[in-house]
Amino acid sequence: MQQTNDQIIQIRWHGRGGQGAITAAKVVAEAAFRSGYGGAVMAPTFGTERRGAPVTTSLKISRSKIYDLSPITTPDIVVVLDHMILHEVDVTSGLKPGGWIIMNSPRMVKDYSFPGYRTAVANATRLGVEAGLRKGVVNTGIIGALGRASGLIGIDILAETIAEEFSGRNPDANALAARLVYDATLMDDSTTGGPTDA
Amino acid sequence: MSKAIIESGNVAAAMAVQLARAEVIAAYPITPQTPVTEKLSELITAGRMDAEYVAVESEHSAMAVCIGAASAGVRAFTATSSNGLLYMSEQLHWAAGARLPIVMCVVNRGIGAPWSVWNDHQDAISQRDAGWIQIFAKDHQEIVDMTLKAFRLAELVHIPVMVNYDGYYLSHTYMPFEPPDAERVDAFLPAYQYKHALSPEHPESLNTVTLPDARLDVQGVKRGGYMDLRHNLHEEMGMAIEVWEEIDRDFQTHFGRGGAPVTDPYRCDDAEVVIVAMGSMANQFRVVVDRLRQDDGIRAGVLALQMYRPFPGAMLARALQSAKHVMVYEKGLSYGSQGALYGDIKSALYPYPSRPQLHNFIVGLGGREIPTESLYQTTKTSCAPDRILPPAQSDVPQWIGLQL
Amino acid sequence: MPDPRFKILTSASTSGPGDAGRTGSWRVERPVIDMSRCIPAKAGKHACHLCWLLCPDNVVSKDLEPEIDLEYCKGCGICAQECPVQAIAMVPDADFIEGAERE
Numbered sequence: 001m002q003q004t005n006d007q008i009i010q011i012r013w014h015g016r017g018g019q020g021a022i023t024a025a026k027v028v029a030e031a032a033f034r035s036g037y038g039g040a041v042m043a044p045t046f047g048t049e050r051r052g053a054p055v056t057t058s059l060k061i062s063r064s065k066i067y068d069l070s071p072i073t074t075p076d077i078v079v080v081l082d083h084m085i086l087h088e089v090d091v092t093s094g095l096k097p098g099g100w101i102i103m104n105s106p107r108m109v110k111d112y113s114f115p116g117y118r119t120a121v122a123n124a125t126r127l128g129v130e131a132g133l134r135k136g137v138v139n140t141g142i143i144g145a146l147g148r149a150s151g152l153i154g155i156d157i158l159a160e161t162i163a164e165e166f167s168g169r170n171p172d173a174n175a176l177a178a179r180l181v182y183d184a185t186l187m188d189d190s191t192t193g194g195p196t197d198a
Numbered sequence: 199m200s201k202a203i204i205e206s207g208n209v210a211a212a213m214a215v216q217l218a219r220a221e222v223i224a225a226y227p228i229t230p231q232t233p234v235t236e237k238l239s240e241l242i243t244a245g246r247m248d249a250e251y252v253a254v255e256s257e258h259s260a261m262a263v264c265i266g267a268a269s270a271g272v273r274a275f276t277a278t279s280s281n282g283l284l285y286m287s288e289q290l291h292w293a294a295g296a297r298l299p300i301v302m303c304v305v306n307r308g309i310g311a312p313w314s315v316w317n318d319h320q321d322a323i324s325q326r327d328a329g330w331i332q333i334f335a336k337d338h339q340e341i342v343d344m345t346l347k348a349f350r351l352a353e354l355v356h357i358p359v360m361v362n363y364d365g366y367y368l369s370h371t372y373m374p375f376e377p378p379d380a381e382r383v384d385a386f387l388p389a390y391q392y393k394h395a396l397s398p399e400h401p402e403s404l405n406t407v408t409l410p411d412a413r414l415d416v417q418g419v420k421r422g423g424y425m426d427l428r429h430n431l432h433e434e435m436g437m438a439i440e441v442w443e444e445i446d447r448d449f450q451t452h453f454g455r456g457g458a459p460v461t462d463p464y465r466c467d468d469a470e471v472v473i474v475a476m477g478s479m480a481n482q483f484r485v486v487v488d489r490l491r492q493d494d495g496i497r498a499g500v501l502a503l504q505m506y507r508p509f510p511g512a513m514l515a516r517a518l519q520s521a522k523h524v525m526v527y528e529k530g531l532s533y534g535s536q537g538a539l540y541g542d543i544k545s546a547l548y549p550y551p552s553r554p555q556l557h558n559f560i561v562g563l564g565g566r567e568i569p570t571e572s573l574y575q576t577t578k579t580s581c582a583p584d585r586i587l588p589p590a591q592s593d594v595p596q597w598i599g600l601q602l
Numbered sequence: 603m604p605d606p607r608f609k610i611l612t613s614a615s616t617s618g619p620g621d622a623g624r625t626g627s628w629r630v631e632r633p634v635i636d637m638s639r640c641i642p643a644k645a646g647k648h649a650c651h652l653c654w655l656l657c658p659d660n661v662v663s664k665d666l667e668p669e670i671d672l673e674y675c676k677g678c679g680i681c682a683q684e685c686p687v688q689a690i691a692m693v694p695d696a697d698f699i700e701g702a703e704r705e
Binding site: 026030031039040042043044046047048061066067068069070071073 | 374
């Protein structure tokens with residue numbers, strides 16, 4: 001009889017309404033499924049969403065089918081699409097010790113201090129423009145940072161899934177944004193935290 | 199062979215309706231059902247579905263259009279949620295009494311007042327006595343498979359079918375599922391034919407005032423009065439359980455999925471503690487059951503009830519009577535009494551000599567979070583050997599997760 | 603197609619006199635046709651027949667001289683109301699009972 005206690009990797013996405021966090025999480029779910037994760041469940045914040053307001057999206061991935069659809073409370077990874085959200089929301093809430101905080105920010109990774117956690121930073125806003133996207137489109141770029149820091153899914157599958165999801169909507173530039181961010185992501189996996197200035 | 203895709207539950211439902219070749223869609227948008235109707239209207243506009251989309255001004259009209267379409271021998275579909283379902287209530291009873299094979303997805307949501315857009319089962323529970331068949335899906339694959347099977351069931355037994363799935367937990371959540379192959383669906387689900395279909399060649403008056411007594415019609419044939427027709431609905435609703443099982447067996451030969459159409463037991467064979475739940479929560483309990491067995495040595499199992507009306511009372515009584523504890527967790531109740539499902543299960547067990555200790559829990563109303571940890575703790579605490587409550591107390595539903 | 607094990611009883615009726623019993627006894631007034639004004643009777647060919655078409659109980663014949671089946675006519679008066687040449691009068695039924703008190 002199949003058991004349900006296979007390890008589930010929980011990823012919480014922080015963005016703003018309209019910023020595309022749901023689409024990004026869906027792309028990662030799809031890519032995870034293609035890479036052999038039989039369980040991939042993506043759930044947006046239940047209820048209403050307002051453009052510009054902070055929103056979260058939950059993504060669970062596992063080697064086998066996921067039966068528990070309850071919202072994520074103890075994520076392994078949080079992905080932050082807009083560093084300004086740090087002033088409004090405690091993105092580390094429930095984050096497991098040693099968990100990743102993956103951020104789109106113009107600052108350097110050394111500018112952040114999250115003791116007990118690992119940090120990855122990339123300027124997905126600037127790299128998105130370099131890839132040929134309209135300014136402010138960051139949801140595909142940040143997927144590259146997630147791929148780099150977590151090592152869960154290869155960048156080729158991620159880029160390929162992005163191109164398919166955005167078929168007819170600038171697929172190549174969106175895929176390129178993820179690749180550029182993947183290469184540019186800076187990581188601090190010391191969990192000790194550097195000088196603080198969030 | 200079809201390949202699995204990742205999509206939302208609402209899109210899964212719309213894909214099933216497209217595969218079923220529904221010919222008339224009449225629906226009014228309401229959260230969290232809206233994306234189903236959006237997807238269907240998109241498919242029709244794009245020419246990917248040969249159906250008439252009738253935009254209506256209310257849910258009452260949506261069901262009225264479906265009644266008209268089904269009376270004309272056309273396969274009809276609608277979907278709604280919450281207060282929308284209640285707004286069509288009068289027409290729901292009509293569709294059942296008229297024996298029209300309509301299929302409707304109900305994306306379960308709490309009922310106002312006060313307004314809630316979030317999930318519970320009170321909408322479906324409030325309509326359980328309307329004469330509709332009510333089935334509950336646990337995941338996206340079941341939404342697709344059940345919707346296809348629902349059309350076949352409805353058209354075989356001429357009773358409308360409500361396919362229920364949880365608002366947000368399933369409707370707006372993305373997960374993998376396999377859309378069935380269109381040609382195989384055509385083989386599984388033949389076109390709808392109705393012998394009473396409205397036709398200018400054979401004029402008939404349908405469902406006019408029907409007298410209390412049986413009567414001889416113009417051909418001198420004895421025709422039932424109101425009570426006779428309603429008795430027939432009740433009898434044949436009961437017989438629908440068997441037909442549903444037959445359909446499931448045939449579905450398995452076509453698609454290789456199925457096997458638990460009425461109840462879906464998980465680790466129940468040797469279980470002393472059996473949890474009963476409907477919808478996605480029953481899947482959540484699989485995790486709880488594994489933990490109770492592994493960490494606490496409690497022989498627990500969960501029985502998902504897939505078909506709520508007709509109620510498979512005898513089947514449930516057989517499955518539950520050897521357990522020590524039966525714990526009914528539900529998201530809807532009969533106010534001033536108990537959980538609706540709990541009352542049904544208690545009544546099903548009454549004729550049997552061995553009756554387990556019954557527990558009733560009300561959870562998740564209006565989207566109140568249902569932490570897996572709290573399901574685990576409640577179940578574990580309630581079956582502790584030193585926790586024996588007097589009958590008057592044990593028969594009262596416990597509300598889990600109250601914050602006031 | 604429906605499962606043959608199921609009877610699927612519905613309330614369906616075909617139009618015709620007698621579907622609700624011998625309803626002639628419900629009547630207070632009966633329609634009486636003046637054939638000198640009735641269009642098909644006067645013209646000697648099939649025309650009009652609105653009384654036949656609109657009778658809710660199908661008790662008017664489609665003859666050149668229409669006949670009304672009083673065994674089933676409820677006396678609703680729709681034929682008299684709809685006749686385009688006012689050829690149908692509603693007459694108290696009591697007038698036809700011998701020895702009955704006249705109004």
